[in-house]
Each structure stands twice: as C-alpha cells, then as structure tokens.
Amino acid sequence: PPDQLDADPTKPTLVVLGSGWGATSFLKSLDTDDFNVVVISPRNYFLFTPLLPSVTVGTLEPRSIIQPTRYITRHKKRKVSVYEAEAKEVDPTKKTVTFQDISDVKGAATDVTINYDYLVYAVGCENQTFGIKGVNEHACFLKELGDADKVRQKIMDCIETAAFKGQSEEEIDRLMHMVVVGGGPTGVEYAGELHDFLIDDLKKWYPEVADRLRITLIEALPNVLPAFSKQLIQYTESTFKENRIDVLTRTMVKDVKEKAVVVQDANKEIREIPYGLLVWATGNTSRQITRDLMGKLTQVQTQRRGLLVDDYLSLLGADGVYAVGDCTATSYAPTAQVASQQGIYLASVFHKLGQKAKLEQQLTQLRAQPSADPAEIEATVKKLNRAAKLTPFHYSHQGSLAYIGSEKAIADLPLFNGNVASGGGAAMLFWRSAYVSTLYSVRNRTMVLADWAKVRIFGRDVSRE
Ligand code: FAD
Numbered sequence: 001p002p003d004q005l006d007a008d009p010t011k012p013t014l015v016v017l018g019s020g021w022g023a024t025s026f027l028k029s030l031d032t033d034d035f036n037v038v039v040i041s042p043r044n045y046f047l048f049t050p051l052l053p054s055v056t057v058g059t060l061e062p063r064s065i066i067q068p069t070r071y072i073t074r075h076k077k078r079k080v081s082v083y084e085a086e087a088k089e090v091d092p093t094k095k096t097v098t099f100q101d102i103s104d105v106k107g108a109a110t111d112v113t114i115n116y117d118y119l120v121y122a123v124g125c126e127n128q129t130f131g132i133k134g135v136n137e138h139a140c141f142l143k144e145l146g147d148a149d150k151v152r153q154k155i156m157d158c159i160e161t162a163a164f165k166g167q168s169e170e171e172i173d174r175l176m177h178m179v180v181v182g183g184g185p186t187g188v189e190y191a192g193e194l195h196d197f198l199i200d201d202l203k204k205w206y207p208e209v210a211d212r213l214r215i216t217l218i219e220a221l222p223n224v225l226p227a228f229s230k231q232l233i234q235y236t237e238s239t240f241k242e243n244r245i246d247v248l249t250r251t252m253v254k255d256v257k258e259k260a261v262v263v264q265d266a267n268k269e270i271r272e273i274p275y276g277l278l279v280w281a282t283g284n285t286s287r288q289i290t291r292d293l294m295g296k297l298t299q300v301q302t303q304r305r306g307l308l309v310d311d312y313l314s315l316l317g318a319d320g321v322y323a324v325g326d327c328t329a330t331s332y333a334p335t336a337q338v339a340s341q342q343g344i345y346l347a348s349v350f351h352k353l354g355q356k357a358k359l360e361q362q363l364t365q366l367r368a369q370p371s372a373d374p375a376e377i378e379a380t381v382k383k384l385n386r387a388a389k390l391t392p393f394h395y396s397h398q399g400s401l402a403y404i405g406s407e408k409a410i411a412d413l414p415l416f417n418g419n420v421a422s423g424g425g426a427a428m429l430f431w432r433s434a435y436v437s438t439l440y441s442v443r444n445r446t447m448v449l450a451d452w453a454k455v456r457i458f459g460r461d462v463s464r465e
C-alpha cells in the first residue's frame with residue numbers, strides 16, 4: 001500500500017521522479033484532486049539551468065535561481081508527499097519504486113519501496129564523458145548548482161595561486177588557462193561569462209595576473225554550436241575571436257591528466273594543453289537507473305540514447321509509466337523548452353485520466369440502478385469517450401537563445417523565420433527579459449534582478465568561501 005499520509009485509498013497513487021524542468025512543469029499544472037501524489041527527487045528544489053553559467057563567476061548568486069519543490073506542492077488542492085531521496089530502482093512489472101535517503105544526515109529509515117499506479121519518470125540525464133580517462137577526477141561539470149559553485153571556487157583558487165609570491169612563469173600560464181571542452185551552448189555560454197569576469201573584474205582586482213588569463217574552447221566538430229544556423233555560428237566565432245577566446249575546432253580531447261588535457265587535432269597530431277581549470281560540457285548520457293529500466297524492457301527499449309515513449313509520452317513496454325525530458329529519446333533536442341512543454345501536456349493527460357476514472361465509476365453506479373435514465377447513461381458514455389480520447393503531444397519551438405559574452409546574445413527565432421544575432425544593449429535586454437519572464441517566481445525574479453544590479457554597482461565578489 002502507498003506509504004503516504006492523508007492518502008485516499010480510493011484514488012490511484014501517482015509517483016513523480018525528479019524536480020527538474022519536466023517534473024516541475026508537470027506538478028505545476030497537475031490537478032491533484034484525483035490522485036495520491038508522491039514526489040521523489042535527490043534535490044529538494046527546481047533549478048533554472050539557463051542561468052547556471054552566470055553562477056560560476058558570481059554574476060548571480062546560487063539561491064537566486066532555485067525554488068523549493070514544496071513551494072509548488074504546498075499550494076496544491078490535496079496534500080502532496082515530497083521526499084528528498086534518490087530512486088534506485090523501478091520495477092515495471094510489480095509497479096514499485098525503491099528509493100533511498102542519500103543525504104549526509106540519516107534516520108532509521110533509509111530505503112523504502114512503494115507501489116505506484118502511475119509513474120511520471122523525469123530524472124533527466126547525467127554528464128557524458130565518453131569513458132575518457134581522468135574526466136571525473138579532474139574536470140568540473142556544469143549541470144547542477146553544486147557544479148557552478150565548485151567552478152567558482154576553482155577559478156578563484158587558480159587566480160590566487162597564480163598571484164602567489166614567487167610563482168613561476170610557466171605555472172602562472174598554466175593556472176590562468178581556463179579550458180572548456182564542448183562547443184555546445186553550455187560550453188559557449190560558460191566561455192562568454194568567463195570573458196566578462198576577466199574584463200569587468202579581474203583586471204581591477206588582480207592586475208598582476210589578469211592579462212595572463214586565457215580561455216580556450218575545444219570542440220571536436222568543425223564548428224561550435226552545431227544546432228544553430230551558419231550565420232549565428234559565424235557571429236559567435238567572430239565575437240570569440242574579438243574577445244580573445246581561442247576556439248580549437250576539429251580537436252578531440254582524448255585523455256585528461258591532472259594539469260593538462262591530451263588532444264588530437266584535425267591532422268591527427270596529439271599534443272598536451274596545460275590547464276588550471278577544466279570545464280567539461282560534452283552533452284548528456286542516460287542515468288544508471290534509466291539504463292536499468294531499459295534493461296528490464298529490452299524487447300521495446302532499444303535506444304541507448306534514452307527511453308522510448310509513444311505520442312502520448314507513455315513509456316513503451318510498461319503499464320502506467322510516462323517519461324518526459326532529457327531521459328527520453330525523441331525527435332526533439334534535450335532542452336528545458338521541450339521538457340517543460342511535455343510536463344504541461346502530461347498534466348492534461350492526467351486530468352483526462354482522472355475524469356475518465358470518475359465517469360467510469362458514475363457509469364457503473366448508473367448501470368447498477370434499475371431505474372436509471374437511459375439518456376443519462378448515454379450522455380455519460382459520450383463524456384467518457386471524450387475523456388478517453390487523447391491528442392498526441394505537439395512541441396511548439398519558441399526559439400533558441402544563448403548569451404555569448406560582452407553583452408552579446410544570439411537568438412534563433414522561428415517568429416522572424418530566421419535568426420537574430422545581435423550585440424549591445426538591445427540584445428542583452430532581450431536575453432535578460434526573456435529569461436527573467438520565464439523564471440519561476442516573483443521571488444526568483446526579484447533576486448536575479450537585484451544580483452544584476454549589485455554586479456553593475458559593486459562588481460562581482462572575488463572572495464573565496
Ligand atoms: P532535469 O531538469 O535535469 O531534472 C532531472 C531531475 O531528476 C532533477 O531534479 C534531479 O535531481 C532528479 N533526479 C536525478 N536522478 C534521480 C533519481 N534517481 N531519482 C529521482 N530523481 C532524480 N535548455 C533550454 O531549453 N534553454 C536553455 O537556455 C538551457 N540552458 C542550459 C544551461 C545549462 C548549464 C544546462 C546544463 C542545461 C541547459 N538547458 C537549456 C537544458 C535543460 O536544462 C534540460 O534540457 C532540462 O533540464 C531537462 O529537464 P528534465 O526535467 O528532463 O531534467
């Protein structure tokens with residue numbers, strides 16, 4: 001039985017795994033009237049990932065871009081149980097989820113298994129390393145809030161160590177070399193933020209070493225931002241050139257050592273590039289729990305890239321399981337836009353499921369009454385048929401936006417049937433207003449606006465916690 005306070009035994013149990021873009025937009029739109037809802041995620045908050053690169057250099061403070069999951073669930077009509085825990089196993093045959101408290105502080109209960117009637121699977125992805133040696137040990141990632149904090153600490157450590165009395169010239173060059181691997185939007189936006197930090201703040205605070213800072217972006221393909229249009233790629237690459245960000249394309253990282261990356265260039269030549277800070281942004285791969293779930297459904301789950309779902313986001317091969325976001329393998333890119341639209345769509349599917357269950361119950365009761373009005377039965381059947389009819393998920397692309405540093409942003413907007421690449425105040429304003437308007441709450445908006453104002457007035461804080 002569902003281990004849940006206030007659970008109504010007449011209602012089905014809906015378990016939601018995750019608190020990211022997919023799960024949060026689902027929860028926000030979900031009508032909890034018809035289900036006992038349980039949310040399980042190792043993170044007790046939602047993270048606004050598009051602004052994460054800004055946290056790495058202190059343009060934004062970490063807490064400005066997160067919102068507790070309970071902020072959403074506590075306003076729901078019926079109680080929603082939220083557990084800070086990591087789902088360890090999904091059994092699609094027994095319809096159970098096993099989850100574990102993985103935090104530092106533990107009580108008597110650490111491992112729990114619950115039954116579900118419906119499961120919304122939205123656990124996202126983990127960082128792709130392609131099994132390259134040394135990545136996990138020596139590189140920083142840029143996916144979670146803790147990653148951005150780690151990057152911020154490491155940058156300052158490199159700079160302070162470079163400025164240390166008697167530091168050798170060779171070590172200063174290494175420590176002040178910030179290398180980013182992966183020229184997708186994450187790598188590009190991070191390189192842009194780092195450049196701003198150098199120009200706006202480092203020159204003021206660390207004049208003795210600031211000029212030695214170098215940023216290198218390494219990309220295996222012939223250009224950065226492969227998913228953007230040619231014009232926007234050129235604009236980004238020329239902006240990076242102006243900003244003295246070295247872009248090494250057709251260059252593949254083969255090995256990561258403690259102080260240098262080993263790369264192979266277009267001529268198949270192997271060389272070492274020394275670094276102080278290494279940020280690894282080469283995309284996504286499935287989490288272990290997702291691979292385990294695929295392993296239980298091998299007949300139909302045949303894509304290593306992610307889970308296969310039908311047009312209604314129902315997981316192939318499993319009854320009552322739905323999947324959204326980065327953990328799925330669909331024709332859409334793994335983006336926040338897709339995950340949040342899928343979450344909203346899925347909430348509408350559950351609304352219909354709730355209606356359908358109610359109508360089925362009504363119909364059973366009506367049919368059991370000898371004096372029931374046949375017209376009423378017929379009307380209920382019609383309503384039931386309507387509730388049972390679902391329209392497939394349809395993605396509406398609102399455009400792609402990326403900040404590339406020095407107050408320049410690029411935008412791929414379907415509205416203008418083309419691309420807008422622009423710099424200066426207008427682009428910056430557009431980028432900022434687009435993100436501020438999609439932030440989760442008034443609290444987040446206020447905090448982000450205040451952080452931007454603080455940085456403009458006082459500059460970024462270079463102290464190390
Ligand atoms: P996530 O948002 O990653 O959420 C997954 C959730 O599952 C998390 O809460 C996690 O804690 C939880 N979880 C993990 N393991 C378990 C488990 N075992 N059990 C239970 N829960 C679990 N996209 C855009 O469209 N525009 C952008 O500008 C943009 N910028 C980005 C910038 C950065 C730096 C990054 C990293 C990504 C960016 N993206 C952007 C991509 C976007 O963030 C993802 O596509 C989106 O987060 C996917 O949503 P999701 O819900 O599938 O996964």
Ligand code: NAD
Pocket residue numbers: 050130181182183184185186187189218219220221225226227251252253254281282283284333334335400401402403
């Ligand atoms: P990505 O998959 O988009 O890009 C990773 C890049 O790393 C690729 O270009 C790949 O060729 C390169 N690469 C892989 N292995 C390499 C190696 N060994 N050496 C050198 N280069 C290597 O990853 P991402 O940038 O993290 O983005 C992930 C998803 O999140 C995408 O769907 C993206 O659209 C989305 N996102 C969007 C935005 C935005 O819209 N502003 C920002 C960040 C992320």
